Amino acid sequence: MRIADIKGKYDDIFSLGELCFISIQLEKNGIRPYSGVLDWVGSPSLSGVNRLLRNRFEGFMDRHQMECIGTAGEKLYLVQDKTYDIYSNHDFFIAQNDPNLLEAYPSVKAKYDRRVARFLEKVDTSERLLFVRSGGTYEEVEQLQQVLDDLVQNDYVLLFINAVGSDGLEENDWPMERVCSVNLPTVDKLWGDSDHLWKELFEGIELRK
Template identity: 55%
Template sequence: MKSSELKGNYDGIFSLGDLCLASIELQKNNLRPYSGVLDWMGSIQLSDVNKLLMNRFAGFMELENLRVVGEANEEMLLVSDDAYGILSNHDFSKAQNTHTHLAAYPEVKEKFNRRVERFLQKVDNSERILFVRTEGSIQDAYDLQMVLTGLVRNDFRVLLINHAPVKGIIELDWPLDKVCAVQLPDGDKWEGNHGIWKSLLNGIYHI
């Protein structure tokens, strides 16, 4: 799929990871009207996201599957959902939680339950949904397309962005009907590509 085929109106837009970058850029471009399930999490392997979507989030962030694996920063613990290989780095503060007791778990789980419910309602009721993902192989992109075909009731598109030593936007000619795959510069992907993201998302609107 060409990037030109992404243009138009959507009544659902979600980030699918792999880190916070897609959510940040969607927000900067006024395309993030609500929080998605994976917005501020680490989902490094797209195959893990495919599994999560295929299971319709069953068992996601259940307490028995959570494990503190380190510290995300000076304020937050890094917590792994070992059932799906997905990392929480913005949910469990050191002020409230310890390595052996996640005291904030009930409110964190309630938040994710709300986001999952919204996501599932959107994929069931929206006329056209856009999913944005950073990092993924062509095989995982194909698997994602197949999973979403079974999950989304109506039309959808996927914008998959891989970072590489390139200049500007490089469109990849992947033989996928629903996935537009591109490469963006990897030199400073967090701060150096804002203008490129703006150009890439130009002509895309949330209604």
């Protein structure tokens, strides 16, 4: 698929990770109405995300697989879901949690359960969805398309972003029916002055009212 092929209206748009800059840019461009499951966590392993979606989030963030492995800045702990290799870096404040007890866990888990329920409802009922993912191999993206084919009941498009250090926005001709693959600058630059590239990428993409 080409960028021109993904223009149009969607019932909903979800980030599938790897980092928060996708959800930030969806919001800046007015096409993110609420937080998704993977908006504010680190999900460096696309294979882990594929398993998570294939399992319809079964066991996601269950207490026995949550482990504090360090800090995420001065105020927050970095907590890993060891089953799916997903990292919470916005949920457990150091001032309010012991790293072993994680006292905020019940409220954090309830928040993610609500987001999971909404996501699953949307993939079951929406007529057209857009998913955006950065990070992963060609083979992992092929697997993701297969997972989404099984998970999503109606039409969808996957926009895959390669942060490979291109000078601007470049399209790839990947032979996948539902995947639009693009190259963008490195991750460091995507955190910086890249708003114009995201605006170009998302131009013509709208949420249905």
